[in-house]
Amino acid sequence: MTQIDIVGLTKRYGTTLALDGVTLQAREGELVSLLGPSGCGKTTTLRCVAGFMQPDGGDILVDGGSVTGLPPQKRDFGVVFQNYALFPHLTVFENVAYGLGVRRVPKAEQRARVADALAMVRLQGLEERLPRALSGGQQQRVALARALVIRPRLLLLDEPLANLDARLREEVRWLIRDVQQRARITAFYVTHDQAEAMALSDRIAVMKAGRVAQFATPREIYQRPAEAYVARFTGEANLIPARPRDRTAEGWFHLPFGGVVLPVPGAEGIRPGDPAMLMLRPEALSLMDPGAPGAIPALVLGAAFLGAALACEVSLADGTRLRMQASPHATVQPGMTIGLAVDTAHAWLMPDIPQ
Numbered sequence: 001m002t003q004i005d006i007v008g009l010t011k012r013y014g015t016t017l018a019l020d021g022v023t024l025q026a027r028e029g030e031l032v033s034l035l036g037p038s039g040c041g042k043t044t045t046l047r048c049v050a051g052f053m054q055p056d057g058g059d060i061l062v063d064g065g066s067v068t069g070l071p072p073q074k075r076d077f078g079v080v081f082q083n084y085a086l087f088p089h090l091t092v093f094e095n096v097a098y099g100l101g102v103r104r105v106p107k108a109e110q111r112a113r114v115a116d117a118l119a120m121v122r123l124q125g126l127e128e129r130l131p132r133a134l135s136g137g138q139q140q141r142v143a144l145a146r147a148l149v150i151r152p153r154l155l156l157l158d159e160p161l162a163n164l165d166a167r168l169r170e171e172v173r174w175l176i177r178d179v180q181q182r183a184r185i186t187a188f189y190v191t192h193d194q195a196e197a198m199a200l201s202d203r204i205a206v207m208k209a210g211r212v213a214q215f216a217t218p219r220e221i222y223q224r225p226a227e228a229y230v231a232r233f234t235g236e237a238n239l240i241p242a243r244p245r246d247r248t249a250e251g252w253f254h255l256p257f258g259g260v261v262l263p264v265p266g267a268e269g270i271r272p273g274d275p276a277m278l279m280l281r282p283e284a285l286s287l288m289d290p291g292a293p294g295a296i297p298a299l300v301l302g303a304a305f306l307g308a309a310l311a312c313e314v315s316l317a318d319g320t321r322l323r324m325q326a327s328p329h330a331t332v333q334p335g336m337t338i339g340l341a342v343d344t345a346h347a348w349l350m351p352d353i354p355q
């Protein structure tokens, strides 16, 4: 069990600034995801941590000691990368045992540890197979066993599910979380898939152009995003320019919206009168009687039956468009005027940061 600190990491490729001061941490036994769109620097961060690449600046600390100068094999990190392929001419057993051979672990102990690792990823009985005789999901489980067998201080996973189909992705995702928790291994997990990051992580670092935009628990990231970029990347969100009027007694904000004034919670640093950005997740909105007090009148632009919900797009009097999920039993049709209720506990006011 290990604590990892990544401190102010910078990295350039020629004129591209790939990492612009990345700081984050994984505590003992924690799984931390790096989440962000393609090109934001996730893989570069992980490669620097693994030691496959030297950063231009910053430091990587393991339990407080720098490993930045150490070659990969001296770091004792287990690595599972999307394209970090198995040796095609070696059997499953030989692939998993490889790192133990390099470390001169005695043969008998190698056999026991490979058996343990294969049991952990539920691949017993396939020891003599060659990689090409395995499915994609089985191959990634071998890669996971190969990383685990060395009893790494840290597990590094870069989009390990990217080449799997949707159903297998979910299965291997749960397996990874289960193995990581049972072995209590500290882990960094790279993904561009917000659902994957939410389901797996203790904390998520949302990355934006070589920096960490927000580093927090999945719940905080989803409910209390630091900026619109984070809100947009972590699920469906209505984002509406807004200007809070003043503070409520509880420290929320009075916000004129759709002809009413809503009390909404907001981020630190927001000042009444300044431009801000209101986030309404679709679940913050519901239908109410258009004649009832407090109802916000809205015009239905479109409705799609999704089975568990009726997805609607509506427009307010000032033209603001919102997406919401109504009850599948609601009888809502385009052209209808409806009443909108806002559950302000699911609303969130953020600073208006340029994207």
Ligand SMILES: Nc1ncnc2c1ncn2[C@@H]1O[C@H](COP(=O)(O)OP(=O)(O)O)[C@@H](O)[C@H]1O
Pocket (backbone or CB within 6 Å): 013, 016, 017, 018, 036, 037, 038, 039, 040, 041, 042, 043, 044, 045
């Ligand atoms: N070997 C390389 N040479 C030049 N530029 C690179 C190289 N690898 C990555 N980059 C650039 O660095 C930035 C970050 O890339 P990367 O870390 O791979 O992002 P991610 O994994 O989030 O998709 C991108 O702009 C990418 O184009």
Ligand SMILES: [Mg+2]
Pocket (backbone or CB within 6 Å): 042, 043, 044
């Ligand atoms: Mg990548």
